Structures are given as structure tokens and as C-alpha cells.
Amino acid sequence: MNKKDRQQAIWFTVSGFFMLMTLAVLAAILYSIFKSGAAVISWEFLVDAPRRNMTAGGIMPALVGTFYVSSLTVLIAVPLGITSAIYLNEYARQGTIVRIIRLSIRNLSGVPSIVYGLFGLGLLAATFRLGTSLLTSALTLAIMSLPWVITASEEALKAVPASFREGGLALGATKWQTIRQLVLPNAVPGMATGSILALARAAGETAPIILTGAAFFLPNLPTALSDRFMALPYHLFILSTQHTQIERVRPLAYGTALVLVALVLLLNMAAIIWRYQMRKKQTW
Amino acid sequence: MPELGDAKKIQLPLRGQRDAYIADKLTEGVKKSHLANFFIEKFFFLCGLTTIVILVLILGFLLDKSWPAIQEVGLQEFLFQTRWMPSSPIEAGFGALPFILGSIFVTVGALIIAVPWGIFSAVYIGEVAPFRLKEALKPLIEILAIFPSVVMGFIALVVLAPLIGEIFGLTSGLIGLTGAIILGIMTLPTIISIAEDAITSVPNDYREAAYALGASRWQTVRYVSLPAASSGIVAAIMLGFGRAVGETMAVLMAAGNALSMPVREILGLPFPTLMKSVRTLTANIAIEGSDVAWGSLHYHSLFVLGLILFIMTFAVNLIADIMLTRFQEVNRNE
Numbered sequence: 001m002n003k004k005d006r007q008q009a010i011w012f013t014v015s016g017f018f019m020l021m022t023l024a025v026l027a028a029i030l031y032s033i034f035k036s037g038a039a040v041i042s043w044e045f046l047v048d049a050p051r052r053n054m055t056a057g058g059i060m061p062a063l064v065g066t067f068y069v070s071s072l073t074v075l076i077a078v079p080l081g082i083t084s085a086i087y088l089n090e091y092a093r094q095g096t097i098v099r100i101i102r103l104s105i106r107n108l109s110g111v112p113s114i115v116y117g118l119f120g121l122g123l124l125a126a127t128f129r130l131g132t133s134l135l136t137s138a139l140t141l142a143i144m145s146l147p148w149v150i151t152a153s154e155e156a157l158k159a160v161p162a163s164f165r166e167g168g169l170a171l172g173a174t175k176w177q178t179i180r181q182l183v184l185p186n187a188v189p190g191m192a193t194g195s196i197l198a199l200a201r202a203a204g205e206t207a208p209i210i211l212t213g214a215a216f217f218l219p220n221l222p223t224a225l226s227d228r229f230m231a232l233p234y235h236l237f238i239l240s241t242q243h244t245q246i247e248r249v250r251p252l253a254y255g256t257a258l259v260l261v262a263l264v265l266l267l268n269m270a271a272i273i274w275r276y277q278m279r280k281k282q283t284w
Numbered sequence: 285m286p287e288l289g290d291a292k293k294i295q296l297p298l299r300g301q302r303d304a305y306i307a308d309k310l311t312e313g314v315k316k317s318h319l320a321n322f323f324i325e326k327f328f329f330l331c332g333l334t335t336i337v338i339l340v341l342i343l344g345f346l347l348d349k350s351w352p353a354i355q356e357v358g359l360q361e362f363l364f365q366t367r368w369m370p371s372s373p374i375e376a377g378f379g380a381l382p383f384i385l386g387s388i389f390v391t392v393g394a395l396i397i398a399v400p401w402g403i404f405s406a407v408y409i410g411e412v413a414p415f416r417l418k419e420a421l422k423p424l425i426e427i428l429a430i431f432p433s434v435v436m437g438f439i440a441l442v443v444l445a446p447l448i449g450e451i452f453g454l455t456s457g458l459i460g461l462t463g464a465i466i467l468g469i470m471t472l473p474t475i476i477s478i479a480e481d482a483i484t485s486v487p488n489d490y491r492e493a494a495y496a497l498g499a500s501r502w503q504t505v506r507y508v509s510l511p512a513a514s515s516g517i518v519a520a521i522m523l524g525f526g527r528a529v530g531e532t533m534a535v536l537m538a539a540g541n542a543l544s545m546p547v548r549e550i551l552g553l554p555f556p557t558l559m560k561s562v563r564t565l566t567a568n569i570a571i572e573g574s575d576v577a578w579g580s581l582h583y584h585s586l587f588v589l590g591l592i593l594f595i596m597t598f599a600v601n602l603i604a605d606i607m608l609t610r611f612q613e614v615n616r617n618e
Contacts, residue, residue: 008502012412018404019413019421022476025469026428029439080334087332091325101332103605104339110523110601111342111594112530114566118573118590119342122349126578143338150335176324204432207532207566211573233434233533240438241537250442257438261431268430272423 030261037258040251046259054217054239055248059256064221065134065214065229066263070203072138072225073145077202078195080142081149085191088150089157090179109147116144117211125212135225137213141205145198152194156187189278193271200267204260206233216242232260346591353378353584362588366545368568370582378585380565382545384592386460387564389546389556390535391528393464394471398528399521401468402475406517409476410483411505422477429473437537440466445538452559460546460558463539467531471524478523478608482516483509485615515611522604526597532566541567565593 044058051057084101092098120140121132130136160183168178206214214234222229239253240246354362357378365379409421440462448465449457486509494504510517540561547554563571569586576583 004500008500011502015404015408018401019408022405083331087328091328104335110526114532114569115590115594206434
């Protein structure tokens, strides 16, 4: 083996080693959560409320709260995101305005989540007097996930071949008719996957909801948009750092972490599988 | 309606605009629902503007809410003083320097870990791994990116911190280093996927030319692919920086959050250290933001921290964005 080959062997081994380390970290995270979390998971854990000062019982209110806030987030963000994407991909001509829009989308996706939290707290909760509530949190999360939804929807629109639009227009349809009846139906799967991914990310976000409406503990489930709510990620944060008997509630924290990770993983997988199946059905 | 003969006169413009052009030419003839289409287009235009409005609102709002604190305390105190006691009735202090340095040191620490790690992993995926392995590795990297930050913080708390404490013989492993490691792991997917994209988009001609000159595959990576992809890789690092500096929950749970400067005096000179408990800008906003009295000076001072954070990430992301655009343009021309 000459020097050149030896060098190559060494460096390729090094890069393989780093790749292996990445996989090892992923495996270690999954292993530690699943191993310690699985022991706690039971049907009661999922459907019971926290009991005895959160040292026993389950996570039902947090699960429900997360379900509420992330569904509401998607309900707000998806229509706005899709219409923005339609403008960008179907109507807009290349020019200064479009460049500024794209620039702000990219920059919004880089704004720290805690800054969105401050924004929600100051503008929505304090200035618009929505208070710290389910609605404030959902609006904050929706603003935060808007860039993701727009980007995913635009990708979906881009994937529809231009010949569809040309065909529609050639048959005498108006631009809007073409978009609504030819482009959108074919972009729906892509948009839906994007929305599910946004849902998964919103479900795992903690920093914005700490400032805008998530509660430490509530005896009742939220019944109105103006109520505060419990949420899985915040519950995990409290169980692992804020509780007075940290060691005693550690198993519950593991269980909560497992449920949260499983939820996010399942949503992601559902999105990926759905996209794959829709792609198979596509004939173009 | 355009006459058939007109088609000959139509000169096709550049490729990218062709579809829009044909669409326009065709819709010209349709007078029937012109008005409706006009309003529909305007409606979508307004929706398209939402993101600009939100960005301007966030910036304007941060400026507006932090102004009372800046006016009363002065920006210098926020940026250069070290005593943070914003709600003390006797002598309030608004020195945010420990948080600013905390954020920067922890982030730089994270990058020192994640950059070599991420670039080598990207090289492996982009240049070393056979095609099928490559296709299997990419989704695994994406899984690493979907863990919520609170879960990563939890892992840092229960797995990493005890380990660090034991290795360095500390009573608590909740120090800046723990925060830096977990942040490094969290920025890995960003760095790997963008760097890998950059490496893969280097035109194959470059590699073939290097092989033809007798270079080995590693030499080609080292002297051709990596330099050609460098601006994309730098952009990946900057996006990683932006992500790490804005990360809240993981550092909040891992880094200890002590209110002190992240420096250690050696021979009378202050040196940056990650071996003590550190509080970042994001962590401080999260800790104090949930129970601060609305409208107080303390409340406004938290918006100053938010503004500092916003400006830092905005600048970094903007530079990364410019570099990525340039990188893509250069590659497109070739």
C-alpha cells in the first residue's frame, strides 16, 4: 500500500468513525428514553391525571393540552401558509417584493423560539389582552410554524408539472380555476405532509408556551380558548427540573419523555409513509 | 382573443419565465371572469405579504417594548455591566453581559464539537458511503433533528450531566460544557445535511478531472470537493450557530443557570470557561419571563435581551443566507 492509499484509508476511517458516533448518539438517546420510559407506560399513565402533588398518576391533562394547542396551531398556520405559498409559486413574478418575502421567510425560520414567546407575551397576551391562554399560545406557535408550512406547501406546488397549468389554461379555464381544480388537488398530499411535520414540531415546542399560557398544574381540562392549559413538553420540563422531589418523579419524567418522543416520531413517520404512498399513485 | 397568426410573432423569453409567459398570453383572451381573477390574485398577494408583516412586527415590537428600559437604564449597562438584578428595590442592576457571553461561549463550544463531527459525517455520506447506505443514513440524520429540545435537555440532565460530573469530579455536572455538548448534538443534523448538500452539489467534472490527474478519492475530497463546497459549508456552520444561540430548553436544563460571568481568572486575566454553571440569554428570558410583572422595568428589560438575541441571530442567518445563495448561483453557472 503506498502513501496515498494509506492516507485515504486513514481519513475515510476517520469520517466513518464520526458517522458511527452520530448514529451511536441517536441510538443512545432512543435507548435511554425507551428503556426507562417503557417501565412507566401503562393505560392508566395515559388516561389518569397527575395525583398527590404530581408524584403519582398520569399525564392525561398534558396530553389533551398538547393535542388542543397543536391542532389549533395547525388550523391557524396551514390556511395562511398555503395561501402564501400559492401566491409565491403561482402568481408572483420574480422581483423585489418576492425577494423580500423569501428573505423574510428564511429569516423568520431562524428567529429563536423564545423570541416568538416574548412576541406572543407582549403583543398578544398583554397588548391585545388575550392573556396567557390556549389561544395566545396557539397563535404564537402558528406564527412560528408559518415559515415551515409555506416552504413545504411551495415544494408541493412546485412538484405539480407546468403542463397541468398549461393544459387547464389551454382549455379556456381561468387562472384561478386552473389552480383550484388542477394544481391544488395534486399538491394536497405534499401540503398535508408539510402540515403534519409542522404539527409534530409545534407539539414539541416548549419555550414559546412557557411565556404564553402553559400551566404548571391545572385540576381541570381547558374548556375555552381563554383558559390556560398543561402541555407535554412543559410537563416534562417541570417534572425534571422544577419539582420538589426530583428523584421521586424521575420515572414519571421518563414516561412523559417517551410519550412525547413517540408522538413526534409517529407523526413524522405517518407523514413520510403517506407521502410515499401518494407518490406511488402519481402517474406523471 | 389572440389570432392564431399572432403565435408566430411571440418571441419566447428565457426558459424560467416561459410558463408564466404562456399562461399570461393565454389568459389575456379570457375576459369573462377577469374581475374575479383580479381580486383573487390580490387576495393571494396580501397573504403572501404576511411573512413580511410578521417580521417587521416582531422587530418593531421588540424595539418598542425594550425602549423604556433602554431609555431609563442605557444600552451600555445592558451590554457591558455584569450585575443582573432587575427587580431589586434597593439597587437594580441590568448588566446582561454574563448572559451574552454565556450564549456566545456555549454556542462556540457547541460548534467546536459539532463542526468537525458534522463535516466528517457529511463527507462520509457525500463521498465515502455507497449509494444504498447513503440513502439509509440520510433519514436517520433527520430523526436526530426531530427530537424536541426539551427531550434533549432531559437527556442532558439524566445521562450527560452525571457523566460530566463524574469525569471532572464535580458535585454537579450542570455546567456550560454539558450545555455545549447537547447543543453540539442538536446542531449536528443542520450542519450534516447542509454540508452534505453542498458537497453533493459540487459538479462531478471536478472530481473526474482530479481522478484523471492521478489523485486518490481522499485527495479529491480534500483538495477539490471540500474547497469547492466551502462557502456552502461555512453557511451550514453559520446556520448551526444561529440555531444553537437561539436554543432555549436544552441549555436551560443542562447548563446550570448560575448568575455569574462565564470566565475564570488565570494569572489575573479573565479567560472564557465552560467549566462552571452558565446562564444564556434564552435561558434567562425563559426563567424570568413567565412570572414577571407586565409593564415593569424588569419586563421591558427582558425585551432588551430578546432584541439582542434577535439581532444576533438575524445577522448570522442573513450572512449564511447570502453565502448559500451565492454558492448555489456559482454552481448553477457551471
